[in-house]
Amino acid sequence: MKTTPAMEHDDFTLKEKLSYGIVGLVVLSGSFFIGRSIVRGARATSEQKKTYEDGNAASFAQQLRMAFENDNYFEWGTDKEVVRDVLRKVPSKDYFKQVINSYQKLYARSLMGDLKSELTTSEYNEMLSIIAGKPDKITGSYKPIITYQQYLAWAKRLKAAFDITYWFVPGTDEPAVKAVFMEIPTQADFQKVANAFLKEYGNDLMSVLKTELEFWEIGAMMDIINNKPKA
Known part of the structure; x- marks a missing residue:
């Protein structure tokens, strides 16, 4: 019977270990997500500086994002004519890949995924044909x-x-x-x-x-x- 306190102490110690392990995992996960957010933010800021130069990949990516948002009092939805105009200006398939990468850096989103969700099937097919x-x-x-x-x-x-x-x-x-x-x-x-x-x-x-x-x-x-x- 004298061993009971020791057993209880051992059980409590095990619980402590599990608790500390869970807390450590949560802290580690939180640190990972915070670190990733910081990296993404820094990368987006760096890419944002490139948008001031007209005609580069970052500028095209920003124009596409603005066309998707298209927030004003008189129109709603994606401005597909702007999307079409931007894609027509992209000089090559290789350059379009740079636009995709820049869009990912700026907004942490897939450009192709957003094109597909923002456009109708026929509009999406048209844009793919442009490229x-x-x-x-x-x-x-x-x-x-x-x-x-x-x-x-x-x-x-x-x-x-x-x-x-x-x-x-x-x-x-x-x-x-x-x-x-x-x-x-x-x-x-x-x-x-x-x-x-x-x-x-x-x-x-x-x-x-x-x-x-x-x-x-x-x-x-x-x-x-x-x-x-x-x-």
Whole structure:
């Protein structure tokens, strides 16, 4: 019976050890998260300084984030035209990876994840096609050459513009169509886009345009192409 206090003391000591272990684990975990937050904050501050230079990866990342937030009294939701404009300015796929990395540093978020959540399916597909049509990398001696990949990217962007819905009602994203038409450099290139559209989707582009656009819109759109050089 005299050993009971010792046993109780041993039990209490074991509880103390467990308690100290749990407390230590909590402190260690807290220190880890605090340390990670400090590192993230420092990294974001460092990256934020780069946003003042227009046209770099950090600036593009910030513009995309602002387009997602788009907080003002007159509009709500993501400003997709700004998103489109920013992605059109990104010179290459390799540079877009830098934008993704900068976005992660600035906001500790995935740019691709935010694009997917902020845009409709057709809008998201359009933005992916913008990047898909860019060269892999640009060097000092780079000369832009329009490849089938670019023609297909333009065709896919047009298809995405045709597939958009507004509150489950089918529609057409006219600004997206116009953006593609503005980028196509010549009438000959437009025909190659039409060929890529036919090959990819089995439909004649001009017929689809006449179906998707009002009669007064189709004329204005085609004027953009007809005013370009023939070749």
